[in-house]
Amino acid sequence: MSRYSHLISSPIPQTEPLDERQVLNHAGGYGYQIDIWKRLERFLILGSDSNTYYQKARDLTRENAACVETCYKEDAARAVDTIVEISSNGRAPRNSPAIFALALGVVNEDVKVRQLAYNRMPRVCRTATHLFEFLKVCAALKKGWGRGLKRAVANWYNNKSVDQVAYQMVKYRSRETMNHSRAIKLINTAAFGYPERVRLYNWAHGKDVETDKLPQIVQGHIQAMLAENHRRVPQLIRDYRLPWEAIPTEVRRNPEVWKAMMPSMGLTAMIRELGHMTEYGAVGPLSAEAMMIQKRLTDANELWNARIHPFNLLVAHAVYRSGKSVLGKAAWTPLHQLTGALEDAFHLSFSYVEPAGKRTLVAVDVSASMSVPIMNSPLTAAEACAALAMTVMRTEPQSIAMAFANEFRDLGIDKHTSLSNAIRKTTDQNFGSTDCAVPMVWARQRAVPIDTFIVLTDNETWAGPQHVTAALREYRDAMKIPSKVIVVGMTATKISIADPHDPGMLDIVGFDSNCPALIADFSRGG
Numbered sequence: 001m002s003r004y005s006h007l008i009s010s011p012i013p014q015t016e017p018l019d020e021r022q023v024l025n026h027a028g029g030y031g032y033q034i035d036i037w038k039r040l041e042r043f044l045i046l047g048s049d050s051n052t053y054y055q056k057a058r059d060l061t062r063e064n065a066a067c068v069e070t071c072y073k074e075d076a077a078r079a080v081d082t083i084v085e086i087s088s089n090g091r092a093p094r095n096s097p098a099i100f101a102l103a104l105g106v107v108n109e110d111v112k113v114r115q116l117a118y119n120r121m122p123r124v125c126r127t128a129t130h131l132f133e134f135l136k137v138c139a140a141l142k143k144g145w146g147r148g149l150k151r152a153v154a155n156w157y158n159n160k161s162v163d164q165v166a167y168q169m170v171k172y173r174s175r176e177t178m179n180h181s182r183a184i185k186l187i188n189t190a191a192f193g194y195p196e197r198v199r200l201y202n203w204a205h206g207k208d209v210e211t212d213k214l215p216q217i218v219q220g221h222i223q224a225m226l227a228e229n230h231r232r233v234p235q236l237i238r239d240y241r242l243p244w245e246a247i248p249t250e251v252r253r254n255p256e257v258w259k260a261m262m263p264s265m266g267l268t269a270m271i272r273e274l275g276h277m278t279e280y281g282a283v284g285p286l287s288a289e290a291m292m293i294q295k296r297l298t299d300a301n302e303l304w305n306a307r308i309h310p311f312n313l314l315v316a317h318a319v320y321r322s323g324k325s326v327l328g329k330a331a332w333t334p335l336h337q338l339t340g341a342l343e344d345a346f347h348l349s350f351s352y353v354e355p356a357g358k359r360t361l362v363a364v365d366v367s368a369s370m371s372v373p374i375m376n377s378p379l380t381a382a383e384a385c386a387a388l389a390m391t392v393m394r395t396e397p398q399s400i401a402m403a404f405a406n407e408f409r410d411l412g413i414d415k416h417t418s419l420s421n422a423i424r425k426t427t428d429q430n431f432g433s434t435d436c437a438v439p440m441v442w443a444r445q446r447a448v449p450i451d452t453f454i455v456l457t458d459n460e461t462w463a464g465p466q467h468v469t470a471a472l473r474e475y476r477d478a479m480k481i482p483s484k485v486i487v488v489g490m491t492a493t494k495i496s497i498a499d500p501h502d503p504g505m506l507d508i509v510g511f512d513s514n515c516p517a518l519i520a521d522f523s524r525g526g
Helices: 036-046 057-088 096-106 111-124 128-140 147-158 162-171 180-187 195-204 216-226 230-240 255-264 267-272 274-279 288-297 300-305 310-322 336-348 381-395 419-428 438-445 468-479 515-524
Strands: 022-024 030-033 360-365 399-404 408-410 452-457 484-489 505-509
Touching (some): 036 057, 036 096, 036 505, 057 096, 057 111, 096 111, 096 128, 096 147, 111 147, 128 162, 128 180, 147 180, 162 195, 162 216, 180 195, 230 255, 255 274, 267 274, 267 288, 267 310, 274 310, 288 336, 310 336, 310 381, 310 419, 336 381, 336 419, 360 381, 360 438, 381 399, 381 419, 381 452, 381 515, 399 438, 408 438, 438 452, 438 468, 452 515, 505 515
Parallel strands (some): 360 452, 452 484, 484 505
Antiparallel strands (some): 399 408
């Protein structure tokens, strides 16, 4: 007989399985193992190159690699489609997990899997940086330069226009021990045939070519690199729309260089270089440059078209506000105007959300296991959860946010709280062991009417005297409300507290750019 029937009369602690469907998590408690497709999504969005509180990154990556292999075996087309969809739609903060998952496809023993992965490679490897990383991963997986790989790389170059390839060569000259000359040599340039393309490839090889017959951006790059008078560089940037990678290193501290670049600078580069531009004096309080940056950062369409992910904006906000780089010695006095623009950009970067209009409790896990950095960033999992909580609170008019570990505490934030204050208050609350049933127990004991519980956690719950499923059942029975629980997983592990057999419970991936929309849709649904 299932132990579920005894939930009310005989509470079962989280250190024991509730029923035969539960498995042991890394903290010593029991939860539900998510299916391989949900875990694939978690890996592609969250990655596994950072340690969790309980697992080393290497072990987590091995587990996720095995999951990717299983997905390929079960339904290769679905696996590749999932990788491409999450990568191309900007749902993940970084492209590296998708690149790694696709590389596992090209080393698969099944030729059909390899063909699928090769054919979709350009959709995932959109820039030369992505391509070079893909080739590095393939080499690490002992993938040789066979016909399939050569054809895929040749198609990556040949299916782009000459000007598009030239831009890639100037902006992304080398990455991950690979460069364009090496990549092109491996795929045999003699087969390309078109004079303008052959000239460009010969230039990449370092051969003598007629400069005036090369693409405009290459001509500008060459002139900038050879300019004896560095005062010419800003005008060359304007004339040829040069990115910062195309100019000499020694002129990059010149504020006029950055001012010349700003009108044509990609939004990703602008966000990444904001600290340097402030440090070098290219951006000042209420300057025309600061106004332009503020306008671009708060343009929802530009954020979407540039695939600027919310998590990357959150990190940029934290770093810029700190006034110093995470690595290196760069330091600046942050401009309040731009700090505010980055905060606005964070909220704008999520997909548009129609409020569900439900009574919502956002429960932020601040236990010890949430104190580790997430996704190789300076932010902890708990701090990232605070930012997500703010997004929900700005969307749902009837919502409150609380912090929990093995007890419940008021976070002291509302929809008007600034992002930096929300993060600070969450950091100050770090305490205790993990009991993910606390939100439901707290609400039942105080008769607080809640339609939707949103639990932001790493799912490593173990400390409670009863399971989340049991606590939710008791709350529903006591309050006569068909309450739902949405579990937002913040690490790429295999466990969730959400019971997949309960239609009122949902597991979603933290920092999926669709996260707030998924929350609202599920809350609103019947």
